Amino acid sequence: xxxxIKCSLCEEAATVHLSQVVHGKVTxxxxxxxxxxxxxxxxxxxxxxxxALTTASPAPTLTCPxxxxxxxxxxxxxxLGCPSCWETFxxxxxxLLLKVQHEAxxxxxxxxxxxxxxxxxxxxxxxxxxxxxxxAGEDYEAAARLRxxxxxxxxxLATL
Amino acid sequence: MSSxxxxxxxxxELTHLxxxxxxxxxxxxxxxxxxxxxxxxxxxxxxxxxxxxxDRCVEALDALPKFRRGHVLRMGELGDRDRAVLVERHLVSxxxxxxxxxxxxxxxxxxxxxxxxxxxxxxxxxxxxxxHLRGTWHIAEQLDDALGGSLKLAFSDRLGYLTACPTxxxxxxxxxxxxxxxGLCLAGHMDKVSRALNQDGLAVRGxxxxxxxxxxxxxxxxxxxxxxxxxxxxxxxLGGWIKNVVEQEWNARRRxxxxxxxxFVDRLARSLGVLRSARLLTSSEAMNMLSHLRLxxxxxxxxxxxxxxxxxxxxxGQPAHVQAxxxxxxxxxxxxxxxxxxxxxxxxxxxxxxxPTA
Numbered sequence: 001x002x003x004x005i006k007c008s009l010c011e012e013a014a015t016v017h018l019s020q021v022v023h024g025k026v027t028x029x030x031x032x033x034x035x036x037x038x039x040x041x042x043x044x045x046x047x048x049x050x051x052a053l054t055t056a057s058p059a060p061t062l063t064c065p066x067x068x069x070x071x072x073x074x075x076x077x078x079x080l081g082c083p084s085c086w087e088t089f090x091x092x093x094x095x096l097l098l099k100v101q102h103e104a105x106x107x108x109x110x111x112x113x114x115x116x117x118x119x120x121x122x123x124x125x126x127x128x129x130x131x132x133x134x135x136a137g138e139d140y141e142a143a144a145r146l147r148x149x150x151x152x153x154x155x156x157l158a159t160l
Numbered sequence: 161m162s163s164x165x166x167x168x169x170x171x172x173e174l175t176h177l178x179x180x181x182x183x184x185x186x187x188x189x190x191x192x193x194x195x196x197x198x199x200x201x202x203x204x205x206x207x208x209x210x211x212x213x214x215d216r217c218v219e220a221l222d223a224l225p226k227f228r229r230g231h232v233l234r235m236g237e238l239g240d241r242d243r244a245v246l247v248e249r250h251l252v253s254x255x256x257x258x259x260x261x262x263x264x265x266x267x268x269x270x271x272x273x274x275x276x277x278x279x280x281x282x283x284x285x286x287x288x289x290x291x292h293l294r295g296t297w298h299i300a301e302q303l304d305d306a307l308g309g310s311l312k313l314a315f316s317d318r319l320g321y322l323t324a325c326p327t328x329x330x331x332x333x334x335x336x337x338x339x340x341x342x343g344l345c346l347a348g349h350m351d352k353v354s355r356a357l358n359q360d361g362l363a364v365r366g367x368x369x370x371x372x373x374x375x376x377x378x379x380x381x382x383x384x385x386x387x388x389x390x391x392x393x394x395x396x397x398l399g400g401w402i403k404n405v406v407e408q409e410w411n412a413r414r415r416x417x418x419x420x421x422x423x424f425v426d427r428l429a430r431s432l433g434v435l436r437s438a439r440l441l442t443s444s445e446a447m448n449m450l451s452h453l454r455l456x457x458x459x460x461x462x463x464x465x466x467x468x469x470x471x472x473x474x475x476x477g478q479p480a481h482v483q484a485x486x487x488x489x490x491x492x493x494x495x496x497x498x499x500x501x502x503x504x505x506x507x508x509x510x511x512x513x514x515x516p517t518a
Binding site: 069077079080082084093096100104105110 | 313
């Protein structure tokens with residue numbers, strides 16, 4: 001006799017079985033009564049999350065050196081253990097992030113006073129493009145301003 | 161007086177006409193998820209670690225000018241009813257209220273509340289009455305900067321603000337509008353609208369957030385994606401859709417009023433009649449009929465300046481609020497009786513419903 005299917009979120013016996021077709025690919029989620037009622041059955045984010053979790057391996061293969069959290073814990077909880085877990089599980093979570101968020105990199109704000117290198121580089125690229133445009137348009141005043149900004153950004157990047 | 165009684169007694173934007181009141185959009189909310197660098201997330205932290213997290217966060221918050229003369233509420237020290245009142249006011253989530261180690265720091269005017277030790281260490285929330293996406297965002301941004309100045313926040317150059325759940329990582333931003341959509345509901349278009357919003361990355365939820373029913377035709381619409389979009393882009397996307405939904409709602413209302421004529425006015429007048437004479441009112445019945453009164457105020461069937469009173473009754477008609485006002489625990493019948501009495505008293509000098517002008 002086959003084993004009963006377990007809930008993707010809490011390991012109870014699953015009684016609710018869902019299938020979803022995205023871009024021609026069928027994904028399945030199995031939930032117990034309680035998790036399904038908690039909204040798991042209707043929330044698309046949970047659906048995608050659960051889907052990614054069910055494809056994980058059964059024995060822990062990754063452990064966060066900082067807090068001891070494992071990939072098995074993530075399967076059970078759907079939440080990480082500490083900020084450092086993002087480094088440990090970053091690669092493993094890449095596919096899940098793309099599914100839930102459709103993007104893999106941050107482009108928004110940073111804590112005050114810590115403009116990170118990624119953002120500095122993006123700003124530098126933009127400033128260089130703007131300077132070329134300003135020169136082409138013979139707006140030398142703007143070009144001079146941008147030249148100073150570029151020098152400043154390059155200096156900041158060099159010191160990081 | 162306990163802090164929660166203080167919160168109930170104080171006038172604030174959502175229950176009193178202090179801020180700009182608007183038809184359709186009841187309130188605008190910004191939420192930012194933040195965590196302390198180097199500390200386990202609340203769900204994985206041990207009890208002493210959660211205590212340390214709470215102490216550090218509350219100390220930093222308490223020092224900010226925004227929270228001067230505000231409230232610091234530790235969930236473990238509050239009774240069931242007080243915690244339920246905070247949930248009904250959207251000042252804390254059900255999840256925070258259910259645990260013992262959570263705390264909430266609330267500004268005096270109740271527009272800012274920061275939850276400590278919910279799913280993340282810090283959940284900054286700013287709420288304004290009416291539709292004020294930019295203004296609400298700027299307050300949240302300032303709070304975030306001020307907190308980032310005193311606490312080292314978990315941030316990665318590639319992934320942005322690090323959160324316990326992958327659905328919040330990046331900006332940690334959830335922007336939302338609480339919208340009142342009786343027109344779209346009566347016309348039977350809400351499923352279609354909801355589906356369109358879902359398909360474009362927005363979530364539609366009920367009055368009390370995730371997994372709750374849309375009592376009183378009130379829905380919360382929010383962004384889902386937090387990574388790979390700037391805050392600016394997230395706000396613009398939500399703002400565009402809310403403008404669209406508000407337009408659709410007005411179209412549905414005008415069409416209904418025109419097509420139904422007397423039947424439309426009759427429906428609103430019946431709700432006023434029931435609210436004014438009922439001896440027992442359940443919370444969902446009250447919500448649905450108050451929704452009709454709000455619609456009446458928007459459409460010129462009742463004077464517009466009565467709308468804030470309807471909003472207040474929607475909030476104060478919820479079970480924990482009714483009991484807190486009564487100052488005692490009440491069974492279900494007792495609550496329905498008390499709710500009916502409060503509503504009757506509030507509506508006793510309401511004018512009659514007239515045909516729409518809007």
